[in-house]
Amino acid sequence: MALVGVLALQGSYNEHIAVLRRLGVKGAEIKKPEQLDTVASLIIPGGESTTMAKLAEYHNMFPALREFVKMGKPVWGTCAGLIFLANRATGQKIGGQELVGGLDCMVHRNFFGSQIQSFETELSVPELASKEGGPELCRGVFIRAPAILEVGPEVEVLADYPVPANTWKNSNPGVEGLEDNSGSEKKVIVAVRQGNLLATAFHPELTADTRWHSYFLRMTTETEGASSSIVAVGADLNSNQQTKIDLPVFL
Template identity: 70%
Template sequence: MASHLTQHTRTTTTFTTISKHKPLSTTPKSHMTIGVLAFQGSFNEHIAALRRIGVKGVEIRKPEQLENVAALIIPGGESTTMAKLAEFHNMFPPLREFVKTGKPVWGTCAGLIFLANKAFGQKAGGQELVGGLDCTVHRNFFGSQIQSFEAEVPVPLLADQEGGPGSFRCVFIRAPAILEVGPEVEVLAEVPVPSNSVFNTNLAAYNQEANLAPIDKVVVAVKQGNLLGTAFHPELTADSRWHSYFVKMVNDLEATSGSIVKADMNALQEPKIELPIYLP
């Protein structure tokens, strides 16, 4: 990969617009509603990103609210805190049922941990998982808050479907990484792990415990059926292509089931910039 994993300081307010989307077919004006789990974390940023592409996002805090949405985003945040709040509100059973319905679910950062079948590097006592993604996630692979960084990550499938650059500027904040994936999981993005980095120590520890051969990269974005997972935070950038990709997953479900109203994909034009990209 051309870019290196480098630390960053989140102090600048430089804005970037991605406008090179492929031509999109005309669809009916959207009545689609996408839920965003709103116990903690970056749920407001996801709702703002959906708004920029013409899709309504609503906060989800109660089980009955899941009945009124076409898809669900589980945002980034502090995964242990989110899990405790979800358990307090008895959300784990309905979240698992929602996954089983086949409606699209996207987990970002902490949300990715929620969707994984297995999590490594848990705190004492661990945390409850929703599951569904056939993968093993290292809960805090990329270190602490001060080790947060940004990297230009190749995303060939995303660029092929959504246009724009062949890479995506990924924001990693206390981020997890996917260390193993099952045979039905499609890998959408990977990053290298430099041999002299603290991340390599985490990787070596896992490889030894899991009895795996050494590897020099980790997976940071996957798709399996109706489930999408990213270890980074697309909602903290002005590049809406991951949100567009997710909305198209919902539209694809409509094409096969006829049960979901399509979104207005013509809204994917020059967006109104609301969120910054933080440069290193």
């Protein structure tokens, strides 16, 4: 059974591993470049993106991560992981940060503001529901979250979120594309897929809804060509568990 790797330099990697375990799949902590050779797919969790980037650079992870993406292996970035996967990023700290790239988008690093402006909301996710069943809404947990402002033609938008135009301008002065907005609100993109890459601005691992993880596991089985390569005996990826669980909230 192939392992699902979870980048474990910093952030909510334990929460992702816990969800994978609930689905009958083993998640492996990835802390060194050579460990990527042992996994079929990779989750880059949420956390503090600048800190994660510094740790990844210290451990010489970036060349291996870029090669992993180029090989076509499935990679899912949540929150800070989304920033890692983006080809372009704005709103970074002075000096910027190194990116893995591969995802044809422009991401705003801290679009929704500071820690105290974190929030939860319901998101419309018809594509997720069509593939994994369950309701066409999912709970989105946004913690100092980024947002995608632009995507390329090969990027499929899986979820977006409406933001008042005045809030955009006041919170994000100078962000390209906002000044020309003529309506009262505009949508930012918060979930996308491009080939082997999946990215969410929010934290599915902090909810009881396992469908995003199931969706990612199906991406892996599509790449591998056989579900037995990753799913343990008895695991049911069609199950949409709604039972309330006590997961720690990552800050």
